[in-house]
Amino acid sequence: MQIPVWLKPAGWGAVAGAIALSIVGFSQLGWKTASTSEQIAQDRSDTAVVSAMVPFCIAKAQMDPDKAALTKFQGEQSSYSRSDLVMKAGWATLGGKTTPDNALARACSDKLYVAK
Secondary structure, three states: OOOOOOHHHHHHHHHHHHHHHHHHHHHOOOOOOHHHHHHHHHHHHHHHHHHHHHHHHHHHHHOOOOHHHHHHHHHOOOHHHHHHHHHHHOOOOOOOOOOOOHHHHHHHHHHHHHHO
């Protein structure tokens, strides 16, 4: 079987075009791999859960019988110290979990600090 002479350059051109299209697609056109898409979806769902739970955290802080913790919180200037106080007070502990959620503690402390 005889391969036409023009087929070899056309094949190399198709390969080079596919590589170029892939490079441009992933770098400029916003194409994503499956793992990157899953990571983006997970990040968005975590953010949505935290934003949905912030009102419950604020309510827990305002209904806490230990008013000294809330007073100490309002006196703190450092955002790290405020989120640490929220975690220690247990306001950022969700449902049946035993450990507080760090992202929820940061978001809750920001909202509580603005609300003071």
